[in-house]
Amino acid sequence: MTVRIGVITFPGSLDDVDALRAAKIVGAEPVSLWHADADLHGVDAVIIPGGFSYGDYLRAGAIAAQAPVMRSVVDAARGGLPVLGICNGFQVLCEAGLLPGALVRNAGLRFRCIDQQLTVERTSSVWTSRYRSEYDDVRPILIPLKHAEGRYVATEHDLDALEAEDRVLFRYHGDNPNGSLRDIAGICSADGRIAGLMPHPEHAIDALTGPGTDGLGMFSSLMDSLVGAAS
Amino acid sequence: MARVAVDVVIKPEILDPQGKAIQAALARSGHAGVTEVRAGKHFELDVDGAVTDEELERLAGSILANPVIETWTVTRLADGEAR
């Protein structure tokens, strides 16, 4: 079966082409989705890419969360469609209420573009199963990160709940680049199907253009789960 | 036509590095009397007569501010007054 992965383009999206390329590399059919079109065109999963949707002029992700396509994404996600928000996409998912918490200005106040080590905290999600190792200790992965508003904040109550429900997907390893609470780099829904993270796995799919290929696992994991489900 | 100000500030329990940096800059340039700064956003809206206080409250709390991290106040300004 062909797996169709949709990637949303908002005005101001930047890394939509990278996400489409990642989908293609793992053997999926990449499908472009347009912000103003509420139709999801029958895709099997949706990626909300990085960038500055609508200029991020109110709060990062806030205006995009109101876009027609997002109303469909919210409904479909509640129905179990796998959804991944990367960077701005993560911000959109929080603003749309699909994930708890918010992303605010980096503690250091500056935009940062660095290669960052992450620990994979949960390997039982559709987005991270490939990082499962024979042993329990998954080695840190190296993924680029680039944002000015990536400090994850949530109430203590929400943070405790995230931990209790095993919904922290990634944590920053080594230096915390933005002051995120509890070093959180990415989280997911309880069933692991809706995920968001600040770093950019789609920029780590080819050693020629990224710091390595550690990001590929996220897209391959999705393929495993979708192809597995179909067969 | 009325003018409305909406001020949004980050909740006190959330770290405000920008406020801190500004406070430090003020202290460095001789304004040590400013002991704390919180940085937020200020919006001025022109709204037509039909817009009620409830609608303003709703749009402030759902769009202009993110209640997870921010608090806000809505103030109708006197005619022509800008803040």
Added chain:
Amino acid sequence: MARVAVDVVIKPEILDPQGKAIQAALARSGHAGVTEVRAGKHFELDVDGAVTDEELERLAGSILANPVIETWTVTRLADGEAR
């Protein structure tokens, strides 16, 4: 100890892309009664008694706002009042 609000907005003749984008977003989400939005910054300062209005004016115009492109207003808030 007093609390002071400083509101900074971009001069009316200078492009305010934020305000424009926010107004469009509000209109799209059913708040068409909002006909114009100007986006600016809102600072809340805690200042000790020795800080005069002149000093506040000076620091607002030199550090909180960029007089080349912005205008500002300084308001002393009533005790404990947050805006």
Added chain:
Amino acid sequence: MTSTGMTSGGMTTTSTTGNDLTGSEIAQDTVILAAASPEKPQPYAELGLKDDEYARIRSILGRRPTEAELAMYSVMWSEHCSYKSSKVHLAYFGETTTDAMREKMLAGIGENAGVVEIGDGWAATFKIESHNHPSYVEPYQGAATGVGGIVRDILAMGARPVAVTDQLRFGPADAGDTARVLPGVVAGISGHGNALGRANIGGETHFAASYAGTPLVNAGCIGVLRASDMYTAHASGVGNKVVLYGSRTGLDGIGGASVLASATFSDAADGGARRKLPSVQVGDPFAEKVLIECTLELFAADLVAGISDLGAAGLACATSELASAGDGGMIVDLDTVPLRAEGMSAAEILTSESQERMCAIVEPAKVDAFLAVCAKWDVPAVVIGEVTDTGRLVISHRGEVVVDVPPRTVAHDGPVYRRPFHRPDSQDALQANTSANLPRPADDELGGLILRLAASENLCAKGWITDQYDRYVRGHTVLAQRSDAGMVRVDDETSLGLAMASDCNARLTALDPYRGTQLALAEAYRNVATSGATPLAVTNCLNFGSPEDPGVMWQFREAVHGLADGCAELGIPVTGGNVSFYNQTGSEAILPTPVVGVLGVIDDVARRIGPRFGQGRTSEMLFLLGETRDELDGSEWARVVHGHLGGVPPLVDLAAEQRLAGVMAQAAKAGLVTAAHDLSEGGLAQALVEMCVLSDCGAAITVPPPNPFVALFSETPARILVAVPTSRLGEFAQLCEEHSQPSSALGTVTPTRPRLEISGVADISVAEMREAWTGTLPALFG
């Protein structure tokens, strides 16, 4: 938004009622009024026009110009737009470009940006522009709009912008104003540039006292296109529509026209307020990003017959240039232009420098499709005029003709100055004051000196700056910051890549502008070669003081000649450039700063060479390619240790540079070199520090006798430090021999010993070097 009712009547009929100064409306200055009131005094001097220039305008028109015409001529005849002081010298680039050099050039000097063929049907275009003064007044917005402007320039060639660069110069790093300017400039480039989705792949950052009141902010952009798809800025095809699209036009940056408003409209309701308008423009990165995507979609759908960006001089520039390069005529109705401010005069609309706008020439049958694409992207677009063959640019406003001029006279027939130039007398003393008498360090001081120089402001790591730039976006970046050259893959379907580097050591151009500029060329050329790419074309951004100073004019002329002669020797053409004069604080000019950019091409990006050794399992040896002479005048050692600038720059040997580039290209192709870094400021010592720290790996070397200080700190050009796998030593030696390339073995890479051991001279840990090299900017800027 449909095509406007551009009836011929509306364009040619002029009413006289508007001339009555009745009511609160102030009559605008029309062509008819101008013809009827020849004696009316006009503020041409305030607009920067000389008496004879004003007289020329009058004789071109056969009457006095209208206010709108005066505004147009004055901005288009300004130094910035007309190149009136530099033109006579820039002609030398053309004179020295041979047919062989021209072979791959599709567009050259005179176009928005030069275009060169790069193989497989692809072409590339690149350019560097200055945004110096605005960045001093308002660092964030000045730098931001600088990046926006250069990207639109590249877009106007029909190219897809793929990468940006920034060349920065500031006052001393610890100077108070640098703490204002530098973070603001970098935040502007970051905030605006990152939002455009174009990877930042390199640049320069230098500090020197002469830039304290005059920082330099240059921004570069590279674009790619199919060679068959080039658009140029011309308006051909009578009846084709002129479409203005992008942001609304406001009162931004109308420095010149506001003089006009204040001089003639001082009684107008808001005349006084407007006069105080700052001449800064505020950028809207979101609008810019959308404009880029919209324009690329217009290109892809083949809806564009000609195109121009709106930069300096706004519509005045775009309309006059498009018209004069095409069929020679155009009519424009300013009443159709979407405005952001009320009551703008024709002069203001024409000279507004509002950002994020483009002007396209569109066949009538394609106008609807064009407007539909703009609507999809929510980009305002209107037809503002039409191409004619009348030889006149006719512009109406409020139903009256306010401009009626031969467009060439505005765009191209500006004044030409032959400004006096002569070598300043002080140059002799400067050159006589060599570094020969400066005390040199003892051998046991060299270790400390290595660290001291590595931490100095010009040599230290620039990560504090470059980590604020997105280098990953769109997934084509192969090399970026921390490499000698940036490199991008042209697109997903090809392995073809472009490399770019830009350089200028202004200390050396101060000592000898001719030779110093050749050294800048040599360094940028070498940086491209170090990455494994083959240098192909050259651009420049010539930043100088006042052209009215004969000494500055001499520096400028020497720089142009040095660059042109150097390019002729290397066989690569100058395809474009930019001149920025009047960079001075009071009467003190900046160090002459001719930034030279070199573009290179590589067939297979997988073969690129980066600066990191010790990454694989093979053992590697380090070689120094090139020969070292005792050349320390103008060096970083002289500056940091002695605060000294004097003497003559190192000798230029372009044949050696060419040989070196040939060796590197072959070595890359054959995979003989695992890492490379060229030697420039700070010499061998600095190259070793950088490679060890970037590689997180040690090296054990022996410096060639007789003088370790000279071996480590001399700044002789034409040298590259390379790492060669021990399994390939034979092939490497043979390659060098075939090219008669001097090469000396320095030592080995030591992955298990993270130290730089220089036999008998120094032994420093990588951690110590990292701390020294990377600590400086964070300590200064937080």
